Amino acid sequence: MFDQRSAVIASFEVAWLVARNKKPHTIGEDLIKPAAVKISDIMCGHKVAKQLNAVPLSARVIKERISILAENVREQVISSVKKSKEFAIQLNETTDVSSNSQLMVKIRYGGSDEIEEEMLLCSPLDLRTRGIDVFNKVDFSKA
Template identity: 30%
Template sequence: MKPSQLQDHLRRCHPDKTEKDLKYFQTLKDKFQKRPTLDRMFASTSQRNDHGLQASYNISLLIAKSGKPHTIGEKLNLPAVEEVLKTVLHKPASDIIKRVPLSNNTVERRIDEMSSDIEIFLCNYLQTTHFSIQLDESTLPDNATLLLAYVRFIMNQEIYEELLFARTLITDTKGESIFHVLKDYFIKEAIPLSNITSVATDGAPAMVGRYRGLISYLKQNVTGVLAIHCVIHRQHLVRKNLSVRLHESLHLVIDAVNRIRSNALNTRFV
């Protein structure tokens, strides 16, 4: 529109604004651009929900690390947050609490999703790098046998150690069965066995047997793999041959520490 037409429109339709300066119209423009719209309202609500979702994942991670029951999120964490908001910040907590889902099933689902994501990332990284692995099988109270596998690798010039998997040995605990569980997992996750540079185990025959141990089967598939006896198991073997005097001294110290730690009020003395 031509300037003359704009001036004519201003005089005829908005006579009360003919004497206003440029700053007034700029203020009107800013107010118009910042007015609440439907898109902005939905975007703001979505952003708040995203923050609540992120808080839900972070708290679920803390619950998983603490080893507490999943119900602690709904029974303790949310009431604690609500009390802090009301007492310290003097803010209404109902709207904020509603945006942070922490029910038992929700926390369990969050933990499963995070663990699955970590496993996928770890397996993808192990597909292209060399690493060492530690294997150990243990029997649970219900007589089920569990195979644990830890990996140690270098990433960004730092050494990391992560739990790779925990699998139940369905048939038996022989070296061949353990090797097949390990091999099947590596095939499933597309991790080459050749990326294993060393393996650490205890001294059980199923692990270090010359002909039917896990290491013998692994060496048949991975040339040059280094077998290491677990240091912790070595310490356990050494402890069996301690002198009587040293054994009694250590036993006395262990009893004293356990007695103190059995009472929460006495733990400050340790």
């Protein structure tokens, strides 16, 4: 029996792997799904392969799942920082290989057992790198 909830969970798991391994969003539909279907057809039979074929892994779905996962991680970090008594942020502006200015923002805060460190932002700076431009990028009160 086909379980839609399981297919959605599997889709999220694949999206997590795609994001973690920095692969293109199309890899789910172009490689992962066909490979999983072929393996299951050979090893488990046509019925299981048909179920795996129902797992949504299009590039659009993977992109949406990664966005949902990223928002969830963001909310977890914000919640942890709010619970922490102390935190520090570090801003770094650097120029990438194509001569574009990039702003990176990291945060360190007291976790439950140890100091946690998370990347909050990595974003290009448009045209200028003045203090106000940096401030506007990291002004999370607008978000």
